[in-house]
Amino acid sequence: MQTERDKSVIQSKSISNDDLELIKLISEKIRIACNIASGELQLHEPSFEGNEWKYVKDCLDSGWVSSVGKYVDAFEAKLCEITGSKRAIAVSNGTSALHIALRLAGVLPGEEVLVPSITFVATANAISYVQAIPHFVDSSVSNLGVCPLKLKAWLKCSTKVEGDSLINTATGRRISALIVVHVLGHSADLDAIQEVCEEFHLKMIEDAAEALGTFYKGRHVGNDGILSCLSFNGNKTVTTGGGGAILTNDETIGDLAKHITTTAKIPHSWNFFHDQLGFNYRMPNINAALGLAQLEKLPEFLSRKRKLAEAYEKVFSNIEGVQFFKAPVYSNSNHWLNALLLKEGILEALLDCTYQQQIFARPLWTPMHKLPMYVNCPKQKLDNAEWLFKTLLLFPAAQN
Amino acid sequence: MQTERDKSVIQSKSISNDDLELIKLISEKIRIACNIASGELQLHEPSFEGNEWKYVKDCLDSGWVSSVGKYVDAFEAKLCEITGSKRAIAVSNGTSALHIALRLAGVLPGEEVLVPSITFVATANAISYVQAIPHFVDSSVSNLGVCPLKLKAWLKCSTKVEGDSLINTATGRRISALIVVHVLGHSADLDAIQEVCEEFHLKMIEDAAEALGTFYKGRHVGNDGILSCLSFNGNKTVTTGGGGAILTNDETIGDLAKHITTTAKIPHSWNFFHDQLGFNYRMPNINAALGLAQLEKLPEFLSRKRKLAEAYEKVFSNIEGVQFFKAPVYSNSNHWLNALLLKEGILEALLDCTYQQQIFARPLWTPMHKLPMYVNCPKQKLDNAEWLFKTLLLFPAAQN
Numbered sequence: 106m107q108t109e110r111d112k113s114v115i116q117s118k119s120i121s122n123d124d125l126e127l128i129k130l131i132s133e134k135i136r137i138a139c140n141i142a143s144g145e146l147q148l149h150e151p152s153f154e155g156n157e158w159k160y161v162k163d164c165l166d167s168g169w170v171s172s173v174g175k176y177v178d179a180f181e182a183k184l185c186e187i188t189g190s191k192r193a194i195a196v197s198n199g200t201s202a203l204h205i206a207l208r209l210a211g212v213l214p215g216e217e218v219l220v221p222s223i224t225f226v227a228t229a230n231a232i233s234y235v236q237a238i239p240h241f242v243d244s245s246v247s248n249l250g251v252c253p254l255k256l257k258a259w260l261k262c263s264t265k266v267e268g269d270s271l272i273n274t275a276t277g278r279r280i281s282a283l284i285v286v287h288v289l290g291h292s293a294d295l296d297a298i299q300e301v302c303e304e305f306h307l308k309m310i311e312d313a314a315e316a317l318g319t320f321y322k323g324r325h326v327g328n329d330g331i332l333s334c335l336s337f338n339g340n341k342t343v344t345t346g347g348g349g350a351i352l353t354n355d356e357t358i359g360d361l362a363k364h365i366t367t368t369a370k371i372p373h374s375w376n377f378f379h380d381q382l383g384f385n386y387r388m389p390n391i392n393a394a395l396g397l398a399q400l401e402k403l404p405e406f407l408s409r410k411r412k413l414a415e416a417y418e419k420v421f422s423n424i425e426g427v428q429f430f431k432a433p434v435y436s437n438s439n440h441w442l443n444a445l446l447l448k449e450g451i452l453e454a455l456l457d458c459t460y461q462q463q464i465f466a467r468p469l470w471t472p473m474h475k476l477p478m479y480v481n482c483p484k485q486k487l488d489n490a491e492w493l494f495k496t497l498l499l500f501p502a503a504q505n
Numbered sequence: 506m507q508t509e510r511d512k513s514v515i516q517s518k519s520i521s522n523d524d525l526e527l528i529k530l531i532s533e534k535i536r537i538a539c540n541i542a543s544g545e546l547q548l549h550e551p552s553f554e555g556n557e558w559k560y561v562k563d564c565l566d567s568g569w570v571s572s573v574g575k576y577v578d579a580f581e582a583k584l585c586e587i588t589g590s591k592r593a594i595a596v597s598n599g600t601s602a603l604h605i606a607l608r609l610a611g612v613l614p615g616e617e618v619l620v621p622s623i624t625f626v627a628t629a630n631a632i633s634y635v636q637a638i639p640h641f642v643d644s645s646v647s648n649l650g651v652c653p654l655k656l657k658a659w660l661k662c663s664t665k666v667e668g669d670s671l672i673n674t675a676t677g678r679r680i681s682a683l684i685v686v687h688v689l690g691h692s693a694d695l696d697a698i699q700e701v702c703e704e705f706h707l708k709m710i711e712d713a714a715e716a717l718g719t720f721y722k723g724r725h726v727g728n729d730g731i732l733s734c735l736s737f738n739g740n741k742t743v744t745t746g747g748g749g750a751i752l753t754n755d756e757t758i759g760d761l762a763k764h765i766t767t768t769a770k771i772p773h774s775w776n777f778f779h780d781q782l783g784f785n786y787r788m789p790n791i792n793a794a795l796g797l798a799q800l801e802k803l804p805e806f807l808s809r810k811r812k813l814a815e816a817y818e819k820v821f822s823n824i825e826g827v828q829f830f831k832a833p834v835y836s837n838s839n840h841w842l843n844a845l846l847l848k849e850g851i852l853e854a855l856l857d858c859t860y861q862q863q864i865f866a867r868p869l870w871t872p873m874h875k876l877p878m879y880v881n882c883p884k885q886k887l888d889n890a891e892w893l894f895k896t897l898l899l900f901p902a903a904q905n
Binding site: 151152153157158161162165166168169197198199200201225226227230233236339345346347368369370374375376377378379380381382383384385387388389390391392395456460465466467468469470471476477478 | 876
């Protein structure tokens with residue numbers, strides 16, 4: 106007998122009976138895996154079981170909730186300790202971190218910046234903020250990051266090197282940088298990508314918004330780019346309410362990043378003098394207080410997320426038409442979100458089904474080259490991106 | 506006998522003995538006034554004596570600290586109630602509010618925007634963010650806002666109207682908007698300025714960052730501009746840690762402001778699709794929770810600030826060479842910061858003296874046309890701005 110739920114799926118899509126059975130099986134398995142792990146069916150749910158209250162209350166009691174206060178410094182120091190990066194600059198969110206990273210990498214208006222089409226929209230938007238043009242590249246189906254082989258082949262056939270500059274032969278514009286994105290917390294293949302960047306005179310920036318706690322061949326991500334970005338939005342492994350950070354191993358860039366994200370004011374006991382165009386991207390002290398308490402719990406959060414990934418892998422190990430997406434072998438991933446690779450044609454109906462059961466799964470972001478503001482941007486053939494968008498299901502990973 | 510303090514003042518400046526006596530007298534009077542009022546000598550100090558902890562704790566307990574949650578909606582509704590504005594959109598800070606206001610007012614790259622040279626740097630920076638050029642105008646010595654008379658005279662002699670556009674005859678660029686700033690919480694002369702804007706086809710935006718609780722002829726500031734901006738930084742009358750808001754009485758603009766400050770995502774149960782270039786300027790729920798509790802106390806904060814201003818006025822009523830800066834008669838000011846107009850030549854030495862006594866006074870911001878990034882921008886003669894910068898002392902107003 107068909108339930109109401111089944112009917113709605115059948116009505117909305119032309120799905121075979123076999124696929125309908127598969128969809129029901131998968132959604133049931135997700136439910137089982139979630140229950141094994143935690144009983145939580147939200148995609149993301151932060152956990153506040155450490156010093157969050159204590160630190161936030163200390164902020165309120167001391168009156169230091171805003172731009173001055175000890176928690177921003179402590180939060181930044183803790184980030185350096187965790188990532189091994191020389192400098193961490195706390196900012197208002199991952200988007201502002203990306204904006205400043207591109208600015209300080211020296212990307213100029215009218216230049217192109219290579220960026221995977223599979224990413225959250227902020228990565229492409231940040232390129233627009235510096236009046237540069239996103240140039241979309243394809244993703245690897247094994248790690249979801251920029252595919253170094255496809256990147257190299259594309260640059261070979263579509264660009265030329267003039268002096269120290271890489272020129273897009275079709276548009277005549279300089280291509281100055283590449284943003285590597287560590288998608289779902291899995292590390293991109295940094296060594297191979299770095300090699301391409303060197304060959305083609307590209308500056309590398311890492312968007313590690315989803316990847317706090319992820320290591321690539323033993324080093325924490327965010328240390329290979331000139332500048333890298335983290336996010337502490339509410340859906341991330343660690344949250345500050347809203348927040349982000351810029352990482353860099355260059356002290357001069359670190360100083361400048363701090364300076365221009367805090368209005369470029371020259372320190373003085375009473376004068377307000379700003380020596381260049383600055384931004385108000387600082388993280389308020391109250392948000393840093395929350396974040397510090399969260400960072401203290403990071404090892405626990407990561408351990409739970411890894412256990413959850415293992416549970417999912419087990420549950421989905423023997424179902425035809427479905428494959429649990431495993432972290433690449435070189436990556437000790439934070440498993441920010443878990444994913445299934447599905448056979449083609451069932452994703453939308455499965456999402457409909459899980460949604461009705463209040464399991465909040467979702468697909469990847471709509472690829473950037475499909476968004477109206479980026480539809481005319483330069484791009485390579487994006488077969489993998491389009492295939493991943495049609496076949497990848499992201500599902501509950503709430504395990505903080 | 507000279508104290509160490511006196512010597513340092515004398516050494517650093519060539520100050521007459523009479524002026525030195527005056528400086529000592531003023532700094533003593535500031536101390537007395539502060540003590541009368543509260544005993545506080547900080548320029549700004551937030552007060553958390555209402556529901557701050559209750560609401561913030563509720564955020565932590567519920568897990569909703571970030572971009573989703575009830576406090577942002579409640580905070581926005583309360584702002585509408587207080588200001589009488591149809592729409593209030595909570596954002597990350599006053600700077601981002603200004604950026605979006607200029608964008609939604611339709612200011613285009615390469616256009617000029619009129620702005621007083623006497624303002625916090627964010628006002629001019631926001632103009633740069635939309636790739637427009639600040640065009641500095643002078644301030645009124647009676648209310649510290651844009652001087653409508655000088656503005657009109659300047660536009661008459663330096664611009665021409667072509668169709669619906671105002672053109673700067675010297676640069677050939679269109680001048681599309683004027684930002685009115687309500688400096689120190691005192692309202693600018695909105696009616697007179699509005700009249701000039703109409704005559705010269707200028708869109709008006711209000712920077713009311715410092716002016717929550719300030720009324721102009723009975724209406725709350727921020728209702729005359731197409732869009733207006735508030736700030737809730739830690740130094741403001743009401744704080745959210747870091748935060749701001751966009752006000753507008755145009756529902757369509759209000760919808761768009763909410764949309765593009767929250768990444769321009771089209772609402773959908775699982776898909777991530779963004780229909781235009783958006784920004785991540787949302788105010789996190791935890792900051793809105795703090796802000797809501799603060800807004801509930803606004804009447805008390807304002808009442809205390811007004812009493813403090815009265816205390817200051819009394820203390821400084823009979824000293825030659827010093828004049829307490831009174832709010833303009835048409836303005837029911839929030840008295841965000843109090844100020845003294847000093848005789849010329851003593852400001853720097855007085856600041857040195859108060860600083861050594863740990864009274865945190867300060868001058869106005871360095872006028873924008875003196876900052877390296879804006880030194881070559883178009884401007885009218887800025888006599889008042891330069892005089893105010895040399896003679897105005899801002900001093901402790903912590904009275905939340």
